[in-house]
Amino acid sequence: MTAAGWWRLDMAAPAELEESLVWKLPELGIHRVAVQHRPESPTERQLIAWLPASDWSEAERARLPQALEPLAATFGLPLPALSWQAQPDEDWSLSWKQHWQPDPVGQHLLILPAWLDCPDAHGGRLQIRMDPGSAFGTGSHPTTRLCLEALERLAAQRGGTLAGLRVVDLGCGSGVLGLAALRLGAASVVAADTDSLAVTATHDNAALNGLGSQLQVVLGSAAALAELLAAHPADLLLCNILAPVIEALSPAFRALLAPDGVGLLSGLLVDQAPRLRHVLADEGWQAHLAAEKAPWALLELHKAR
Ligand SMILES: C[S@@+](CC[C@H](N)C(=O)[O-])C[C@H]1O[C@@H](n2cnc3c(N)ncnc32)[C@H](O)[C@@H]1O
Structure with missing residues (x-):
C-alpha cells in the first residue's frame, strides 16, 4: 500500500x-x-x-x-x-x-453522470446531468426518488408540465430536485443548504445542465430563503431532510410557500408520518401520505382550508 x-x-x-x-x-x-x-x-x-x-x-x-x-x-x-x-x-x-450509470427515474427523468453520453434507449428522457464529485450527486436514495416521482406526478396533473411554477428547494444537497423541477418546466428555483459543499455542488450542477440562470442557491436554511422570497413566496416547496429537521423547520414554511402552493416533503420514515402530519396541522397545513418506499415516506402538503 x-x-x-x-x-x-x-x-x-x-x-x-x-x-x-x-x-x-x-x-x-x-x-x-x-x-x-x-x-x-x-x-x-x-x-x-x-x-x-x-x-x-x-x-x-x-x-x-x-x-x-x-x-x-x-x-x-x-x-x-x-x-x-x-x-x-x-x-x-x-x-x-x-458505480455511476445512467439512472432512469419514473417515466420521464434520467440522472446522467457528467462524463457519459445519453444512451439511445433513454434518448426521450429529460436529462439531469450530475457530477458526483462529492456525496451529493447520485439521486439514488429512495427519498430523493420519492420526490422526483412526485414531481413527475405533479407535472402530469398539470397537463405534463410545471410551467410557471416558482420552486423553493430547502436542503438542496446536489440540487437534483430543483434541477428536475426545472427540466419539468418550472420557471425558477431558489435553493439553500446548511452545508457549503452542497451549495457548491448545486451551483456546479446547475451550470453543468445549462440551468444556472434559473437557479439561485445560498448557504443557509429557511431564514435565508424567506428573505429571498419575502415579496413572493414559492408555488412549490421541496424538502427532503430527516423528520426531526422538517419538524423544526415547519414554522418557517408559511414564509416560503404561497397559500395555494404545494409542498413535497420526504426524508421521513413511514412511522414518523403521523407525528409530522400532526405538527404540520398545528402550523395550518394539511399533509397526506402521498407515496412510500418502505421504510421511507413522502408527504404532500397544502394549506388547510
Ligand atoms: C437528504 S439530503 C437531500 C438532498 C437533496 N435535496 C435530495 O433530495 O437528494 C438533506 C440535505 O439537507 C441539508 N440540511 C440538513 N439540515 C438542514 C437545515 N436545517 N436547513 C437546510 N438544509 C439542511 C443537508 O446538508 C443535506 O444536503
Whole structure:
C-alpha cells in the first residue's frame, strides 16, 4: 500500500441508517461515497467509500467506527462491520466511475453522470446531468426518488408540465430536485443548504445542465430563503431532510410557500408520518401520505382550508 493509493471501505447500509451515513461521512472528510444494491441480495444495500491512503492512517481507520456508532444507536442498531481493501490509484478512478450509470427515474427523468453520453434507449428522457464529485450527486436514495416521482406526478396533473411554477428547494444537497423541477418546466428555483459543499455542488450542477440562470442557491436554511422570497413566496416547496429537521423547520414554511402552493416533503420514515402530519396541522397545513418506499415516506402538503 503506497501513500498515493486509496482505501476502499465497504459496509452494509440498512435502510434506516443509509441516509444518516451518506450525510455524516462528508463531515468526517469522506467525500467519495456510493450506495448500491448488494450483489447477493437485491433488497439490501451496501455503502462503498474511497479514502485517500495518505489521509487515513491505520489509527484513523480504527477510530472511524466510534464516530459512526452513535448514528446507528439512534435507530437502535449495531453499526455494521467495516471492511477495508487497499486500492492502487488507477483502479480507484475506474471503480469509482463504474458505480455511476445512467439512472432512469419514473417515466420521464434520467440522472446522467457528467462524463457519459445519453444512451439511445433513454434518448426521450429529460436529462439531469450530475457530477458526483462529492456525496451529493447520485439521486439514488429512495427519498430523493420519492420526490422526483412526485414531481413527475405533479407535472402530469398539470397537463405534463410545471410551467410557471416558482420552486423553493430547502436542503438542496446536489440540487437534483430543483434541477428536475426545472427540466419539468418550472420557471425558477431558489435553493439553500446548511452545508457549503452542497451549495457548491448545486451551483456546479446547475451550470453543468445549462440551468444556472434559473437557479439561485445560498448557504443557509429557511431564514435565508424567506428573505429571498419575502415579496413572493414559492408555488412549490421541496424538502427532503430527516423528520426531526422538517419538524423544526415547519414554522418557517408559511414564509416560503404561497397559500395555494404545494409542498413535497420526504426524508421521513413511514412511522414518523403521523407525528409530522400532526405538527404540520398545528402550523395550518394539511399533509397526506402521498407515496412510500418502505421504510421511507413522502408527504404532500397544502394549506388547510
Ligand atoms: C437528504 S439530503 C437531500 C438532498 C437533496 N435535496 C435530495 O433530495 O437528494 C438533506 C440535505 O439537507 C441539508 N440540511 C440538513 N439540515 C438542514 C437545515 N436545517 N436547513 C437546510 N438544509 C439542511 C443537508 O446538508 C443535506 O444536503
